[in-house]
Amino acid sequence: MAKKGILLVNLGTPDSPETKDVRKYLAEFLMDPRVIDVNPVLRTFLVKGIIVPFRSPKSAKLYKEIWDDKTGSPLLHYSILQHKLLADRLGDEYQVELAMRYQSPSIESALDKLKASLVESIQVIALFPQYASASTGSVYEKVMNIVGKWQTIPSISFINSFHDNELMIETFADNGRQYQPETYDHILFSFHGLPQRQLIKCDHTDNFCLKVDGCCNTLNDTNKFCYSAQSHHTAKLIAEKLNIPKEKYTICFQSRLGSDPWVQPYTSEIVAKLAKEGKKRLLVFCPAFVADCLETVYEVTEEYGGEFKALGGEHVQLVESLNDSPKWIDALEEMVKGQKF
Ligand SMILES: C=CC1=C(C)c2cc3[nH]c(cc4nc(cc5[nH]c(cc1n2)c(C)c5CCC(=O)O)C(CCC(=O)O)=C4C)c(C)c3C=C
Numbered sequence: 001m002a003k004k005g006i007l008l009v010n011l012g013t014p015d016s017p018e019t020k021d022v023r024k025y026l027a028e029f030l031m032d033p034r035v036i037d038v039n040p041v042l043r044t045f046l047v048k049g050i051i052v053p054f055r056s057p058k059s060a061k062l063y064k065e066i067w068d069d070k071t072g073s074p075l076l077h078y079s080i081l082q083h084k085l086l087a088d089r090l091g092d093e094y095q096v097e098l099a100m101r102y103q104s105p106s107i108e109s110a111l112d113k114l115k116a117s118l119v120e121s122i123q124v125i126a127l128f129p130q131y132a133s134a135s136t137g138s139v140y141e142k143v144m145n146i147v148g149k150w151q152t153i154p155s156i157s158f159i160n161s162f163h164d165n166e167l168m169i170e171t172f173a174d175n176g177r178q179y180q181p182e183t184y185d186h187i188l189f190s191f192h193g194l195p196q197r198q199l200i201k202c203d204h205t206d207n208f209c210l211k212v213d214g215c216c217n218t219l220n221d222t223n224k225f226c227y228s229a230q231s232h233h234t235a236k237l238i239a240e241k242l243n244i245p246k247e248k249y250t251i252c253f254q255s256r257l258g259s260d261p262w263v264q265p266y267t268s269e270i271v272a273k274l275a276k277e278g279k280k281r282l283l284v285f286c287p288a289f290v291a292d293c294l295e296t297v298y299e300v301t302e303e304y305g306g307e308f309k310a311l312g313g314e315h316v317q318l319v320e321s322l323n324d325s326p327k328w329i330d331a332l333e334e335m336v337k338g339q340k341f
């Protein structure tokens with residue numbers, strides 16, 4: 001009997017922490033028109049002329065800090081575990097493949113495997129809880145470009161986002177609970193940032209995101225695809241599960257690149273403000289990531305942790321990502337089985 005194909009796709013990571021591989025990764029990633037969304041001439045100049053040459057050696061040093069001798073990049077390591085655990089869970093009726101949007105394993109090679117197995121359908125899950133054109137949108141465009149050239153196109157489905165998935169929220173809450181959030185001075189929900197213009201472009205009404213006061217802080221029918229509003233919603237659901245009162249947490253955005261305005265407030269500014277207010281211990285959730293990666297392990301723990309301590313704080317504790325938690329695999333299984341063709 002024909003199997004059902006499942007394609008899990010995460011962002012991608014360099015093949016090694018060496019500068020040449022980081023350069024190759026950053027060039028592929030940042031030349032994506034959905035990531036650096038400016039005209040092609042300016043994008044090529046910015047990426048190939050400035051960002052890649054200057055950033056690659058610095059990023060390579062950071063990747064070396066988080067690279068494990070045996071398992072390599074945490075992002076790839078946990079993605080491989082998630083793939084294996086989900087495949088085991090789903091059994092013979094399904095064929096599950098893993099791909100990365102950038103670098104390896106490629107989306108092309110994973111789709112080729114599903115094609116060769118004559119799967120009856122393909123369900124694509126971009127592993128980003130909140131929708132952004134630069135992440136989920138880019139994965140789905142790439143899949144459509146490849147599959148669109150096939151002679152026979154199977155039934156295919158995409159999940160726009162899973163920012164409010166109950167089992168995912170519970171997994172983050174369970175991970176946080178073990179640190180006893182009530183013993184921390186303040187809690188941060190730090191999401192990957194996004195240029196503000198990308199929020200505006202995702203607003204199909206053209207007069208809501210960043211135009212109406214508080215527009216991107218509350219999810220509603222008008223802004224249901226807004227990355228910021230979805231992020232706020234995820235954070236509120238985790239905070240509710242843990243009974244964290246509103247005044248005890250802040251939603252913020254990290255990893256800004258370049259000088260254009262990104263979604264605010266910036267995590268670095270919040271960390272500095274909290275240190276100046278005399279807060280000593282921070283607990284940080286990063287619910288834009290389903291696997292620990294450079295942006296969580298290094299940026300939160302080392303970079304923000306260092307900045308916080310330099311300003312008088314004592315400790316920044318990262319809450320682990322979903323990684324290989326059984327409940328997160330339950331969430332993936334539920335997403336797969338809940339999808340009707
Ligand atoms: C959560 C989803 C992500 C969105 C949205 C996103 C947008 C985005 N990112 C950059 C620039 C960089 N991001 C980098 C690393 C990185 N980004 C995500 C996820 C999203 N990015 C992840 C999971 C990672 C970690 C990868 C890993 O190998 O661990 C990097 C590289 C690291 C560095 O040099 O600092 C850059 C650069 C932009 C410009 C952008 C939106 C427009």
Ligand SMILES: [Fe+2]
Nearest residue numbers: 011192255295
């Ligand atoms: Fe990123």
Ligand SMILES: [Fe+2]
Nearest residue numbers: 209215216226
């Ligand atoms: Fe918005």
